[in-house]
Amino acid sequence: MMALHPKIIDLTLDRVWRLLAALDHPERALPPVIHIAGTNGKGSTQAMVRAGLEAAGKSVHAYTSPHLARFHERIRLAGDLITEEALTEVLDECYAANGGEAITYFEITTVAGLLAFARSPADYTLLEVGLGGRLDATNVVETPALTVITPVSIDHQQFLGETLPEIAGEKAGILKRGVPCIVGRQEEAALEVIEARAARLGAPLFTYGQHWHVWEERGRLIYQDENGLMDLPLPVLQGAHQVENAGMAIAALRCLGFGETACEGALRDAVWPARMQRLKEGPLVERAGTAELWLDGGHNPSAGEALAALLATLPEKPTHLICGMLNTKDIGGYLRPLAAQAASLHAVSIPGETATLPAAETAEAARKAGLAAVEAPDVATAITAITAKAPNARILICGSLYLAGSILRENG
Missing domain, CATH: 3.40.1190.10 (Mur-like, catalytic domain)
Incomplete structure (x- = not known):
């Protein structure tokens, strides 16, 4: 087709x-x-x-x-x-x-x-x-x-x-x-x-x-x-x-x-996956250890604002983002509201997606939005890097429904 x-x-x-x-x-x-x-x-x-x-x-x-x-x-x-x-x-x-x-x-x-x-x-x-x-x-x-x-x-x-x-x-x-x-x-x-x-x-x-x-x-x-x-x-x-x-x-x-x-x-x-969904089991959750692992597929400025507002209401705990986005989205508009709520951002490319924004460009956009950002080859590596420094953190994988789908498949 x-x-x-x-x-x-x-x-x-x-x-x-x-x-x-x-x-x-x-x-x-x-x-x-x-x-x-x-x-x-x-x-x-x-x-x-x-x-x-x-x-x-x-x-x-x-x-x-x-x-x-x-x-x-x-x-x-x-x-x-x-x-x-x-x-x-x-x-x-x-x-x-x-x-x-x-x-x-x-x-x-x-x-x-x-x-x-x-x-x-x-x-x-x-x-x-x-x-x-x-x-x-x-x-x-x-x-x-x-x-x-x-x-x-x-x-x-x-x-x-x-x-x-x-x-x-x-x-x-x-x-x-x-x-x-x-x-x-x-x-x-x-x-x-x-x-x-x-x-x-x-x-x-x-x-x-x-x-x-x-x-x-x-x-x-x-x-x-x-x-x-x-x-x-x-x-x-x-x-x-x-x-x-x-x-x-x-x-x-x-x-x-x-x-x-x-x-x-x-x-x-109501059940609606990848909308501020707490992942409770699976290989990525095991990799996160004592850290919380969350998933959200919002990808435009309004979604960034809603996500930031929600993070502000959760129990106080450092939030670290793992973000991958499509190259058609307003990444600056999405990330700016989140800068005040996140301690860091690991940028990834979306696996198997030709329209992905390269991790380097996501990291650069995140830094411009006021986030401490680095690149990671994949989500699993990013989780390991975050938990090595902050074992009890809140980790939020975000930026795209395509990334969310990849995570749900990888996590079983």
Whole structure:
């Protein structure tokens, strides 16, 4: 399939529509769809919505990207990762139906996911946008049950535009006529664009700070909307930013008509790897000895700010970063917030990733951001070097979901 990939990525839905038509339009046979776009928090919000629906006894298909350790993570059929046999079957069918035409890896694999979903019974389908929204391969469902736009910030400028309003316009492309949309916290410039498009389409908005509010109070999560106030446990996913992600998930569940059982399940049962995940066992954990080992895949300035805010709330202990990033990311914007929270940084290249930023450039960028930084040939070597000097430290591997996936595979 990679051989079919166009020489450049030009965002368009033409190739997707052609393949869907050749497969007799599986996108028209999906269980009710909840479509999620945004820059930060899409995956966490989807994980919480899924946990909530499942707590209410519903079966849920879920599509997400990128995968971390195995491609199968992208496609969940009624709660379970797609099997090797089922995945091979839909990929083969899509490859044959495509007839050798140019199509991107993400487009053809998204169609394969939609084909699998259309053939398996479930109560809901969760679709996470891959890039942008308006021209994303997931944006082919005419009338979803609900859309969600998580916080929008600057990312993927080469595809989505240089300014926040331009990027917000691409995200708002998932809005559909008459379909309600849950909107997370937005900067004013982004919210204006979303509101304008919603008004043109008659899409009701349920917006953070206007129609619903969420905050932490005395170790509990408090959610309030026009239907009342809910006193809930804090989300199992760590960080202050997860409180707002939880708010979006609760708003979505309430908009769909679900009550307290679903909302509690969303907070209690959500699982989302590589989002400030504490690694508890495996060869890398053994190598770390008495040091804590954490993993996070955030990779843009907003993620750096959220990560720094979370580190500031953890028990006092020196934090040492092991960081690898892609060469398309704003590394300075990501690392600057973390400089105040980290004692050092070991820079690595991401194994097997052609678009990795070389470790030397990561180390140089870290020093410019105010971090004491050195290079390391790999993560395992970096862990050994850190624990030799600080055996009881907190070690955080960060900077890229691709690096996180490599770590999850290496650590078993």
